[in-house]
Amino acid sequence: MGFRIEKNPAVPSRMVVFSFSVLSLFLASAVIGIIFLAYGINPIRAYTDVLSKTLGSFYGLSEIIRKSIPLLLCGAGLLLVFRTSFWNIGAEGQILMGALAATWAALFSNFPDFLLIPCLFLFGFIAGAVWGFIPTVLKSRFRISEVITTLMMNYIALYIVLFLIHGPWKGKTMRGFAYTDKFPASASLPLIGNTRIHWPTLIIALILVAAIYIILTRAKLGYEIKVISQSPKAGRYAGISYFKTVFWVMIISGGAAGLAGAGEVAGIHHLLRHPNQISMGYGYTAILVAWLARSNPVITIMTALLMAFIFVAGDTIQLSFGLPSQIVNVSTGLILFFLILSEGMMRYRISWKSKEG
Amino acid sequence: MKNSNPILSMRNITKIFSGKVRANDAVNLDVHPGEIHALLGENGAGKTTLMNILSGYYRADEGEIFMHGKPVLFKSPRQAIENGIGMVHQHFMLVPQHTVAENIALGLKGLPFVFPLRIIEGRLREFVSKYDLSIEPGARIWQLSVGERQKVEIIKVLIRGARVLILDEPTSVLTPEEIDRLFRILKKMKAEGKAIIFITHKLGEVLEISDYITILRKGRVAASLPSSAIAQKEEKAKAELALKMVGREVILDVKKKHVNLGDAVLEVKDLLILNDRGSEAVKGISFSVRRGEIFGIVGVAGNGQGPLVEAITGHRPISGGGCTVTGEIGYIPEDRLNMGSVPDLTIAENSILTQYRNSCFSGHLFLNLPSIQEWAKKLIAMFNIMASGVNTPAKQLSGGNLQRLILARELSRNSSLLIAEQPTHGLDVGSIEYVWKSILEQRKNAGILLVSGDLSEALALCDRIGVMYHGKVTIFTGPFSNKIEKIGLKMIGM
Ligand SMILES: Nc1ncnc2c1ncn2[C@@H]1O[C@H](COP(=O)(O)OP(=O)(O)OP(=O)(O)O)[C@@H](O)[C@H]1O
Ligand SMILES: [Mg+2]
Numbered sequence: 001m002g003f004r005i006e007k008n009p010a011v012p013s014r015m016v017v018f019s020f021s022v023l024s025l026f027l028a029s030a031v032i033g034i035i036f037l038a039y040g041i042n043p044i045r046a047y048t049d050v051l052s053k054t055l056g057s058f059y060g061l062s063e064i065i066r067k068s069i070p071l072l073l074c075g076a077g078l079l080l081v082f083r084t085s086f087w088n089i090g091a092e093g094q095i096l097m098g099a100l101a102a103t104w105a106a107l108f109s110n111f112p113d114f115l116l117i118p119c120l121f122l123f124g125f126i127a128g129a130v131w132g133f134i135p136t137v138l139k140s141r142f143r144i145s146e147v148i149t150t151l152m153m154n155y156i157a158l159y160i161v162l163f164l165i166h167g168p169w170k171g172k173t174m175r176g177f178a179y180t181d182k183f184p185a186s187a188s189l190p191l192i193g194n195t196r197i198h199w200p201t202l203i204i205a206l207i208l209v210a211a212i213y214i215i216l217t218r219a220k221l222g223y224e225i226k227v228i229s230q231s232p233k234a235g236r237y238a239g240i241s242y243f244k245t246v247f248w249v250m251i252i253s254g255g256a257a258g259l260a261g262a263g264e265v266a267g268i269h270h271l272l273r274h275p276n277q278i279s280m281g282y283g284y285t286a287i288l289v290a291w292l293a294r295s296n297p298v299i300t301i302m303t304a305l306l307m308a309f310i311f312v313a314g315d316t317i318q319l320s321f322g323l324p325s326q327i328v329n330v331s332t333g334l335i336l337f338f339l340i341l342s343e344g345m346m347r348y349r350i351s352w353k354s355k356e357g
Numbered sequence: 358m359k360n361s362n363p364i365l366s367m368r369n370i371t372k373i374f375s376g377k378v379r380a381n382d383a384v385n386l387d388v389h390p391g392e393i394h395a396l397l398g399e400n401g402a403g404k405t406t407l408m409n410i411l412s413g414y415y416r417a418d419e420g421e422i423f424m425h426g427k428p429v430l431f432k433s434p435r436q437a438i439e440n441g442i443g444m445v446h447q448h449f450m451l452v453p454q455h456t457v458a459e460n461i462a463l464g465l466k467g468l469p470f471v472f473p474l475r476i477i478e479g480r481l482r483e484f485v486s487k488y489d490l491s492i493e494p495g496a497r498i499w500q501l502s503v504g505e506r507q508k509v510e511i512i513k514v515l516i517r518g519a520r521v522l523i524l525d526e527p528t529s530v531l532t533p534e535e536i537d538r539l540f541r542i543l544k545k546m547k548a549e550g551k552a553i554i555f556i557t558h559k560l561g562e563v564l565e566i567s568d569y570i571t572i573l574r575k576g577r578v579a580a581s582l583p584s585s586a587i588a589q590k591e592e593k594a595k596a597e598l599a600l601k602m603v604g605r606e607v608i609l610d611v612k613k614k615h616v617n618l619g620d621a622v623l624e625v626k627d628l629l630i631l632n633d634r635g636s637e638a639v640k641g642i643s644f645s646v647r648r649g650e651i652f653g654i655v656g657v658a659g660n661g662q663g664p665l666v667e668a669i670t671g672h673r674p675i676s677g678g679g680c681t682v683t684g685e686i687g688y689i690p691e692d693r694l695n696m697g698s699v700p701d702l703t704i705a706e707n708s709i710l711t712q713y714r715n716s717c718f719s720g721h722l723f724l725n726l727p728s729i730q731e732w733a734k735k736l737i738a739m740f741n742i743m744a745s746g747v748n749t750p751a752k753q754l755s756g757g758n759l760q761r762l763i764l765a766r767e768l769s770r771n772s773s774l775l776i777a778e779q780p781t782h783g784l785d786v787g788s789i790e791y792v793w794k795s796i797l798e799q800r801k802n803a804g805i806l807l808v809s810g811d812l813s814e815a816l817a818l819c820d821r822i823g824v825m826y827h828g829k830v831t832i833f834t835g836p837f838s839n840k841i842e843k844i845g846l847k848m849i850g851m
Contacts, residue, residue: 218726220719223706230699236672237688237696238710 016346021292024342028335035331041321053316060312062195066268068308069198070095070260070282072205075289075300076212077253082290083216083229086246090135090150091257092283093157094128096275098258099265100161101127103169103180103272106187106265113186120187121204121262128258131157132250140243154283158275165272180272189267198267201259208256212297221248257283280311288336292343310335362426363387364552365411365442365521370420372406374753378745380406382576383420388521388569390550393543395563395584397556397602398573399785400757401743404556405447407573408523411554412444413437443514444523445507447556447756447783448694453499457481457492461513484512488542502659504535511542522546523554526756528562529783532658532810540566558757558785560595572601579604603787611793611817619648622683622774622804623669629677630664638664640828641678646804648773651796653819654808654830656848661828662808666776669806684773687711687803689763691778697763700752704744705733707751708766740765741788756783768795775799778808793818812848816841826850 033043054060074091081088101123105111111119135149164180171181189198216222224245228235235242264278265271272278285307292306293299314328365388372381380403388394396404409415411422413431422429424440431437434444452460462477478494485491490508498506507527514522528536543553543566557563563570564584572580580601588594599607623646632638639661646652654662667673669680670688688711690696698707709718709729718729733747740761744754751759760783767775777796781789796818799805809815815822816837823830824847831847833840 219723220713221722223713223719223724226702226706227699227710230701231695233692233696234699234710237690238713 020342020346021339024338025335028338031334031338032331035327039321039323039327041323046317046321049320050313050316053320054309054312059195060316062192062197063312063315064305064308065202066195066197066308067311068304069201069205070264070279071286071289071304071307072300073201073208073256073260073263074253074283074286075293075304076205076209076297077256078286078290079293079295079297079300080212080215080225081246081249081253083225083295084242084246084249085229086136086139086250087147088132088135088150088250088253089147089284089287090132090153091253091286092279092281093150093154094131094254094257095261095264095279095283096154096157096161097127097131098124098261099272099278100157100164100261101258102262102265103183106183107169107181113184116184116186117189117200117266120266121200121259124258124262125255126258128261129251129255132254132257133247136243136246136250139246161272161275161278165274169272171271178274183266183270187266188270189263191267196268198263201263201267204259204263206301208259209297209300212252215252216295216297221245225249257286285311288339292339361389361391363423364390364425366423366426367407367411368421368423370407370410370417370422372403372410372415373418375745375749379576381410381417384573384576384578385581386571386578388552388554390520390552391547392568393547393553393555393566395555395557395567395570396573397558397560397563397570397598398579399575399602400761400783400788401755402573402602402785403576404573405525405755408444408525408554408556411437411521412442412523414444438514438517438519441518441520442523443517443519443521445510445514445525445527447525453497455498456494457496457498457501457509458494460498460509461516480516481512484515488515488545489538490542503530504532504538507531507535507539515546519551521552521554523556525556526558526783527555528557528559534657536562558783560598560786561591563598564591564594570598572598574602574604599786602785605787607786607790611790611797613797613818616649616800618650619804620683621645621647623806624679624681625669626680627678628665628668628675628680630661630668630673631676632664637676638828639668642823642828642830643678644823644830644832646774646806648802648804649800650820651800651805651807651818653815653822654806654825655810655812655815655822655844656825658810660825662825665825666778666806666808669776682774685770687767687770687772687775689767689775689777689780691782691808693760693763693782698751698759700759701750703748704737704742704751704754704762705729705747707762708733708736708747711766712770736762736765736769739769740791757785757788760784761788764792764795768799771802773803775803775805776808777805779810780807781811781814812841812844824848 029047036043036046054064074095078088078091102120105120105123106116109119131153135146135153138144138149139146165178169180171179173181189200191197192199216225224240227238228240228242228245232242260282261278269278289300289303289307292303310332314332317323317331318325318328367384367386370381370384371379373379384407386407398404406415410417413434413436416432422431429440431440452463458477458481461481481494490512492505492508492512498509501509527539531539546553555567564587567584569583571578588597596606625645626643627641628639628643629637629641630639644652654665656662664673668675669682670686694700698710709732713719713724718725718732730747736742737744737747742758742761742765744758751762754762764780780796781792784792796805807815807819820835822833822837822844824833824844826847827850833844837844
């Protein structure tokens with residue numbers, strides 16, 4: 001008997017996708033286990049420990065949900081964008097701009113208290129949307145690749161925030177730390193019990209997922225997205241403007257990322273601080289959230305939770321075993337690597353054949 | 358010929374799609390070496406499906422395939438080609454950015470790891486001289502004409518050692534000259550003892566080249582006979598074949614009722630258009646199309662017809678002169694798979710591709726899904742489209758049924774100018790009759806610009822014919838009966 005690997009023309013079924021993903025998680029865990037062994041840690045003990053402190057504990061679960069909020073907001077928006085083949089890797093910067101705009105609303109605006117939270121989300125949305133909109137203009141006017149511009153705008157956003165927290169917005173009460181002042185109570189989002197789940201943002205995220213689902217299934221915009229994503233030529237034939245479609249999609253996606261940023265500062269930090277603490281790479285991880293969900297926005301709920309779990313598990317390992325944070329990063333990297341690998345593997349099949357065949 | 362043993366036999370082949378569509382129903386087919394076997398049938402009769410089974414793309418639900426009397430089972434196209442069966446598809450499958458040699462090398466076995474392209478180019482030359490297939494190995498696919506692409510597909514199959522060559526509607530995209538060239542190649546292959554299965558809707562070709570004919574109807578074999586058993590006179594022979602295919606008589610002789618002419622809906626004046634390479638594709642032509650008339654554009658492909666239509670539909674800038682369209686344009690594009698439809702979307706979604714902004718189908722933000730479904734059902738009924746439902750992806754339609762969907766959509770638009778590019782491409786004789794009638798019907802409220810590679814179609818339908826040659830146009834006014842020869846000569850620039 002011999003075998004050969006060949007391309008499988010069929011679209012993998014849900015069952016196949018699910019089992020491949022689970023399998024890849026197991027494989028990744030095995031490889032990470034080897035790293036643990038090298039550090040003299042019993043991997044079995046490590047995993048039971050991680051599981052009991054994440055999925056097995058109320059606090060761990062609540063942290064997973066809380067970290068999934070920004071991932072969901074950004075991931076669902078990106079899912080829409082990627083269908084138009086506009087490669088937006090700027091969600092990170094859009095988050096930061098949203099956080100910045102929300103901070104301005106919280107600290108420096110004069111809105112009445114009861115309007116403060118809605119305004120803070122509104123400003124976050126607008127700032128993120130503007131940040132997402134600019135690369136589409138640059139592309140349609142000057143043909144500048146969005147991969148470059150969205151990435152560069154992440155850095156611009158990062159340095160704007162750094163500048164503000166070190167300079168004009170530096171808190172008077174913060175004794176020299178690079179923070180802004182604390183938000184007033186009326187600008188802080190309510191939490192569920194003693195968790196850090198800021199539920200208004202969670203609800204907004206779920207509404208967004210539903211909205212994107214509706215856009216894709218029954219809105220004119222969704223129809224246009226589907227046509228241009230399958231065939232740009234048919235899009236032109238149907239009179240669909242590629243850039244007009246991308247404008248709207250980027251406004252939605254950038255705005256969603258901006259909402260995530262607003263939620264983080266108003267729900268968790270209650271001030272504007274170093275960009276890496278506000279976002280921890282949510283904007284990049286959301287690319288995977290969108291990509292793993294393929295084209296179904298409802299699935300982003302699951303993939304966002306999965307990515308949040310990987311984040312929280314990493315934190316737990318670092319705290320429990322005192323491993324250097326680089327090892328944690330390597331581990332998360334390995335998990336992502338195996339997930340991506342499995343995605344590719346699903347498109348192939350093994351065919352067995354006898355020698356004489 | 359029947360004395361030799363068949364190289365290939367299909368026995369009781371049945372294929373059922375999604376549990377209900379019986380695309381093939383107990384089909385038997387024998388093919389002998391040195392035979393050109395024509396496979397005929399209405400749109401959706403199951404021809405492509407049967408050949409996809411033979412070439413390993415689909416697996417039959419029932420039935421067996423024998424090669425040289427031995428049972429074989431193909432799980433993939435690769436296994437079929439290893440057994441000497443290769444297929445050139447209705448829609449080509451080349452990688453446009455790659456060169457000819459690279460496309461041919463793709464998936465070829467037994468090539469060295471380094472410099473495989475040199476070997477390929479060597480072998481290519483061998484083929485080129487043997488079959489008279491002139492082709493430049495270094496050319497990129499997107500630069501080639503359709504006829505040249507087809508040559509690449511054929512070489513790709515032959516170089517893998519095919520002894521049975523399947524051609525799915527190879528001629529519907531070719532110019533008459535290219536068809537002649539293809540037939541010469543096929544005859545050479547036949548003389549070498551290869552077997553050729555040839556799908557077509559053009560009955561003249563069947564009579565010209567085939568040795569044996571199998572006709573499918575609704576997935577079953579309706580007739581299987583040697584070509585010599587068909588009537589000798591061409592007209593009678595065609596009628597006989599059409600009757601066997603469609604089950605009724607087909608009269609491809611349309612009665613043109615007189616329609617009063619209205620205002621001009623298209624006015625082209627001294628129009629100058631550049632092609633992608635920046636040279637003049639259309640060199641200052643003028644004509645107009647009035648409501649109620651059919652103006653035909655004929656000519657050998659590549660004489661400026663494409664850029665002309667692109668300019669009229671607003672997909673290409675004009676460099677000089679003017680082009681005025683009054684009212685809305687309905688447009689049936691030649692490229693039905695990439696332009697005229699979105700194969701991955703459903704039939705319902707495709708049925709509104711050019712009209713989704715219409716207030717019947719959408720409001721400010723949302724689509725009106727129920728009315729879209731209704732509409733798609735109406736089109737399916739009107740044009741007799743064979744589909745299992747309006748929510749199945751358009752790519753599941755047979756080639757001719759996809760064409761009918763596009764025709765149905767564009768013909769029911771109430772546009773004032775209808776541009777029809779090769780409207781009867783890939784349609785069976787029965788539907789050609791219907792489409793011709795529908796186009797004539799359109800004259801009531803539209804002017805029609807018919808771009809056709811099929812001169813007999815243009816002669817049958819048009820009131821005036823513009824022959825394009827090297828970017829210029831010469832206009833003939835009907836009746837054409839004593840001008841046919843002149844038109845033919847103009848097409849080759851004489
Ligand atoms: N992948 C598929 N899934 C479901 N149904 C299919 C699929 N492919 C073909 N069919 C159906 O099977 C039937 C036969 O299709 P097929 O493509 O074989 O027709 P055909 O004889 O080649 O017609 P044409 O002359 O129009 O190309 C059609 O009703 C078609 O809708
Ligand atoms: Mg077909």
